[in-house]
Amino acid sequence: xxxxxxxxxxxxxxxxxxxxxxxxxxxxxxxxxxxxxxxxxxxxxxxxxxxxxxxxxxxxxxxxxxxxxxxxxxxxxxxxxxxxxxxxxxxxxxxxxxxxxxxxxxxxxxxxxxxxxxxxxxxxxxxxxxxxxxxxxxxxxxxxxxxxxxxxxxxxxxxxxxxxxxxxxxxxxxxxxxxxxxxxxxxxxxxxxxxxxxxxxxxxxxxxxxxxxxxxxxxxxxxxxxxxxxxxxxxxxxxxxxxxxxxxxxxxxxxxxxxxxxxxxxxxxxxxxxxxxxxxxxxxxxxxxxxxxxxxxxxxxxxxxxxxxxxxxxxxxxxxxxxxxxxxxxxxxxxxxxxxxxxxxxxxxxxxxxxxxxxxxxxxxxxxxxxxxxxxxxxxxxxxxxxxxxxxxxxxxxxxxxxxxxxxxxxxxxxxxxxxxxxxxxxxxxxxxxxxxxxxxxxxxxxxxxxxxxxxxxxxxxxxxxxxxxxxxxxxxxxxxxxxxxxxxxxxxxxxxxxxxxxxxxxxxxxxxxxxxxxxxxxxxxxxxxxxxxxxxxxxxxxxxxxxxxxxxxxxxxxxxxxxxxxxxxxxxxxxxxxxxxxxxxxxxxxxxxxxxxxxxxxxxxxxxxxxxxxxxxxxxxxxxxxxxxxxxxxxxxxxxxxxxxxxxxxxxxxxxxxxxxxxxxxxxxxxxxxxxxxxxxxxxxxxxxxxxxxxxxxxxxxxxxxxxxxxxxxxxxxxxxxxxxxxxxxxxxxxxxxxxxxxxxxxxxxxxxxxxxxxxxxxxxxxxxxxxxxxxxxxxxxxxxxxxxxxxxxxxxxxxxxxxxxxxxxxxxxxxxxxxxxxxxxxxxxxxxxxxxxx
Numbered sequence: 111x112x113x114x115x116x117x118x119x120x121x122x123x124x125x126x127x128x129x130x131x132x133x134x135x136x137x138x139x140x141x142x143x144x145x146x147x148x149x150x151x152x153x154x155x156x157x158x159x160x161x162x163x164x165x166x167x168x169x170x171x172x173x174x175x176x177x178x179x180x181x182x183x184x185x186x187x188x189x190x191x192x193x194x195x196x197x198x199x200x201x202x203x204x205x206x207x208x209x210x211x212x213x214x215x216x217x218x219x220x221x222x223x224x225x226x227x228x229x230x231x232x233x234x235x236x237x238x239x240x241x242x243x244x245x246x247x248x249x250x251x252x253x254x255x256x257x258x259x260x261x262x263x264x265x266x267x268x269x270x271x272x273x274x275x276x277x278x279x280x281x282x283x284x285x286x287x288x289x290x291x292x293x294x295x296x297x298x299x300x301x302x303x304x305x306x307x308x309x310x311x312x313x314x315x316x317x318x319x320x321x322x323x324x325x326x327x328x329x330x331x332x333x334x335x336x337x338x339x340x341x342x343x344x345x346x347x348x349x350x351x352x353x354x355x356x357x358x359x360x361x362x363x364x365x366x367x368x369x370x371x372x373x374x375x376x377x378x379x380x381x382x383x384x385x386x387x388x389x390x391x392x393x394x395x396x397x398x399x400x401x402x403x404x405x406x407x408x409x410x411x412x413x414x415x416x417x418x419x420x421x422x423x424x425x426x427x428x429x430x431x432x433x434x435x436x437x438x439x440x441x442x443x444x445x446x447x448x449x450x451x452x453x454x455x456x457x458x459x460x461x462x463x464x465x466x467x468x469x470x471x472x473x474x475x476x477x478x479x480x481x482x483x484x485x486x487x488x489x490x491x492x493x494x495x496x497x498x499x500x501x502x503x504x505x506x507x508x509x510x511x512x513x514x515x516x517x518x519x520x521x522x523x524x525x526x527x528x529x530x531x532x533x534x535x536x537x538x539x540x541x542x543x544x545x546x547x548x549x550x551x552x553x554x555x556x557x558x559x560x561x562x563x564x565x566x567x568x569x570x571x572x573x574x575x576x577x578x579x580x581x582x583x584x585x586x587x588x589x590x591x592x593x594x595x596x597x598x599x600x601x602x603x604x605x606x607x608x609x610x611x612x613x614x615x616x617x618x619x620x621x622x623x624x625x626x627x628x629x630x631x632x633x634x635x636x637x638x639x640x641x642x643x644x645x646x647x648x649x650x651x652x653x654x655x656x657x658x659x660x661x662x663x664x665x666x667x668x669x670x671x672x673x674x675x676x677x678x679x680x681x682x683x684x685x686x687x688x689x690x691x692x693x694x695x696x697x698x699x700x701x702x703x704x705x706x707x708x709x710x711x712x713x714x715x716x717x718x719x720x721x722x723x724x725x726x727x728x729x730x731x732x733x734x735x736x737x738x739x740x741x742x743x744x745x746x747x748x749x750x751x752x753x754x755x756x757x758x759x760x761x762x763x764x765x766x767x768x769x770x771x772x773x774x775x776x777x778x779x780x781x782x783x784x785x786x787x788x789x790x791x792x793x794x795x796x797x798x799x800x801x802x803x804x805x806x807x808x809x810x811x812x813x814x815x816x817x818x819x820x821x822x823x824x825x826x827x828x829x830x831x832x833x834x835x836x837x838x839x840x841x842x843x844x845x846x847x848x849x850x851x852x853x854x855x856x857x858x859x860x861x862x863x864x865x866x867x868x869x870x871x872x873x874x875x876x877x878x879x880x881x882x883x884x885x886x887x888x889x890x891x892x893x894x895x896x897x898x899x900x901x902x903x904x905x906x907x908x909x910x911x912x913x914x915x916x917x918x919x920x921x922x923x924x925x926x927x928x929x930x931x932x933x934x935x936x937x938x939x940x941x942x943x944x945x946x947x948x949x950x
Contacts, residue, residue: 116489119481122226128478140225140474144467145207147225148172149454150234152195153211154219156452160195168466169459171198177451187455198459206457211236214449225470244441247432251301251381252294253415254279254389254398255424261398262417262424263440264381269429270442275401276434282397282408290400290407290437291392297438298413301380379415386415402434409437504581525594526583529576536572539565630665634658671700678707687715739781747774780913797840797925801947804835804844804876808869811848818856819865824882826855829868837876837944839925847921847929850914851880851940858938860885877943884936915940 123129127139148170155161156174165172174195175185185192188201218237226233251264252272259279261272377388390396390411398409417424432440458468583592590596641647641654674691681689689711691704750771758764812826819826837844855865865882915931922929922942932939 116485116492120485120489123478123481123485128474129482132479132482136478137475140471141207141468142209143225144471145454145456146209147234147467148456149209149211149452150219150236151221152454153213153236153452154221156213160197162195162197165197167463169462170466170468171457171459172196173198173202173455175453175455177453202455203457206455208453208455210451210453212449212451216448223465225467225474244443246435246439247442249297249438249440251297251379251415252398252409252413253381253386253417255421256389256416256418257421258425260424261414262429263432265440265442266382269424269427270432270440271424271429272440273431273433276440277401278399279396280399281395282399283395284408285392285394286397286410286413287408290409291413293407293438294409294413298379301383303380303383377412379413381415386417388412389414389416400434400437402436402439405436407437500577524579524592525597526580526592527594529579533572533576536569540569626665626669630662668697668700671696675700675703675707678704678711682707682711682714687711687718739777743774743778743781747771747778750774795843795921795924797843799838799840799925801836802839802841802844804837804839804878804944805830805869806834807841807845808848808867808878811845811852812867814849815852815856822856822859823862824855824859825864827864827866829866829870831869831871835869835871835876836947837927838947839927839944843921843925847918847942848878850918851942854914854940855880855882858882858884858886860936871946872943874946875943876946877941880940880942882938884938888933888936888938890933918942 120129128136131139148165148168149172151164152160152172152174155164160172160174172195173187173193175192176194190196213236220233220235220237222234224233247265249263250266252261253264254261261277261279262269263272264270377391379386379388388411392410392412394411396411398411398414400407400409430443432442435441458466462469637654641651644650674696678689678691690708693701693704693708696704750767754767754771758767808830809828812828815826859865859882863883866879867881868877868879870877870879918940919929925944927942927944930941932941
């Protein structure tokens with residue numbers, strides 16, 4: 111704020127012209143300002159003795175004269191009758207100050223007791239503009255001063271300076287325009303003096319023969335002179351080019367008496383009866399372009415008087431400026447008669463009061479040289495402090511927390527353009543408040559100062575937060591991402607991306623879409639080439655273009671609708687019965703196809719639901735029956751166990767008991783497998799999924815079957831990695847899968863053969879492989895073997911019940927694994943795989 115304040119004071123002092131002035135120049139400026147302030151106070155009360163009391167209180171002597179000071183220099187300033195008001199006796203001192211001011215009854219004065227008030231109040235000012243009345247006057251002649259490079263018009267009474275916007279002295283190969291030339295021929299003809307006209311008339315009374323002879327002699331001499339003087343004229347033109355800012359004046363002939371009826375003969379023009387040479391001829395390479403409000407034209411230099419000889423006189427005269435209305439009229443301005451011109455002479459008294467403007471001028475004369483040094487130094491110091499604060503803010507803004515995240519302020523998350531706009535508004539608030547105080551003149555109100563200071567503080571805080579948000583966004587790499595422009599571009603990019611994806615998806619779905627587009631493009635090109643041969647092509651090309659746009663839109667719509675129908679049909683063919691076609695807005699034919707596909711999907715879903723319901727009923731029936739059978743079967747097993755503990759001497763009875771015990775246990779196993787298969791198929795088993803060491807679990811499973819494998823003379827060859835392999839599964843049910851597969855090997859392998867069990871890591875999965883040679887012919891497919899109650903031995907002479915593989919597959923798939931069965935002759939192979947985990 112200090113820097114802004116200092117710069118504001120410097121600018122204000124510069125506007126007043128006192129910032130870089132010193133010595134006598136500064137004293138002159140200050141005393142002239144004090145004299146002006148006294149004049150404003152005096153003229154503001156000119157009907158009240160020119161504010162004599164204020165002048166008395168401020169120790170100022172004034173004398174007022176009606177008229178411009180330059181026009182009254184011949185008056186006796188020591189005569190009291192010269193002045194309309196005077197508040198002192200005696201003669202004027204050697205040093206006094208004069209101010210000339212125009213005022214009227216409507217003039218508004220702004221008064222201040224301060225000589226300079228840079229904060230709120232206005233200075234002493236006359237808030238008025240001097241009124242001018244415009245009057246259209248005819249041009250009686252036009253001339254050009256080659257030395258001053260200015261054009262003047264003659265209105266019949268006096269010269270007016272033509273405004274620079276109304277003309278231009280420029281080169282042209284075409285000469286003057288016809289209408290402008292005729293107008294100025296008549297203008298100059300009306301200016302020929304009577305004695306010249308009479309003389310010309312007498313000359314015209316000579317005999318025709320004499321005239322013809324003179325004309326012939328004159329023509330011959332003219333040809334000779336033209337040949338001899340060509341070089342001299344060119345040299346003169348070149349010299350004029352160098353001397354007159356590269357704007358050469360044409361050669362001016364000696365003045366001659368013009369012949370009657372030809373006022374431009376001999377390049378003599380008359381203004382107020384006085385002869386002037388023309389600036390050039392009709393074929394001169396330069397012209398005077400006239401630019402008026404109502405008409406414009408080009409004037410050849412033969413109709414422009416050369417006023418170069420009047421340069422000093424025109425330059426030193428107080429000539430009014432006029433503006434071109436048409437090529438022959440101008441707007442001449444004269445001062446409004448309602449305004450009066452006063453000249454106020456003022457000087458300080460010997461005894462001065464503290465509030466006098468001259469005393470204030472003396473005070474400023476002492477303090478301003480100090481400010482000349484102090485203000486720049488203060489600006490430099492404040493700028494350095496500001497620079498240090500900015501650097502500290504940049505370093506401290508957005509410090510990283512312990513967790514590595516960047517601290518942000520309340521503005522950092524807003525778009526950069528929004529925060530910039532808000533900051534600009536906040537920065538303008540102090541200026542608006544100051545302007546309001548300036549207009550309403552309320553600096554005496556302490557609340558006004560408080561509001562302005564508060565607005566400035568808020569502006570500084572918001573500006574600091576905005577700068578901090580810029581630094582934070584820059585540090586976090588979001589400087590361009592956190593802008594509305596970037597977000598809009600990204601939004602448009604997403605829309606275009608979606609459109610592109612839809613078009614690509616349609617073209618992929620509709621394989622012949624490219625062919626349709628290509629064929630349509632060929633047809634359009636052929637139609638256009640055919641239309642080129644039509645004579646009235648322009649009348650139908652627009653309709654043809656509109657028709658092609660409509661056709662393209664319809665074609666795209668057809669392809670989109672067809673793509674939706676085809677995509678739904680393909681998904682239904684792949685087994686996805688949940689797909690449906692949105693037929694809203696489709697063409698009628700595609701809408702019918704889409705609704706038909708929706709009905710097919712609905713019918714298939716109903717059929718599948720009925721089948722699943724039937725399967726669930728069967729599963730529930732098996733489960734319920736198994737539970738009902740299991741209770742009496744348990745009693746049978748218990749009583750058989752009790753009977754076996756009795757001491758029977760009948761060997762036949764013992765044999766019956768062994769058969770009964772064996773079959774009861776087999777039936778119990780079947781019932782347990784049925785219940786487990788039912789639970790696995792219906793998904794009612796609750797798994798405890800965790801990281802399982804698949805290598806250790808597989809080795810344990812193989813170890814459980816060592817005795818049974820030895821009894822069947824089956825050798826198991828294992829290939830297991832040395833490192834641990836982990837999968838996501840339920841440890842208990844994964845062991846059950848391995849148990850079923852190993853049991854299958856024991857039950858159905860050819861005795862005296864080898865079985866192979868492998869664990870490998872492949873494509874991010876842990877894959878188990880179980881292989882053995884079947885004892886019976888495998889004359890059924892792998893899919894049939896995976897079904898329930900199906901075994902490899904059709905004679906059903908083994909202890910198996912045909913549920914082991916089905917249960918193993920259900921459990922594997924329920925835990926997120928995959929199980930595949932392969933039959934190659936007598937080779938039976940099962941692959942079980944799970945996604946591999948990287949750690950325990």
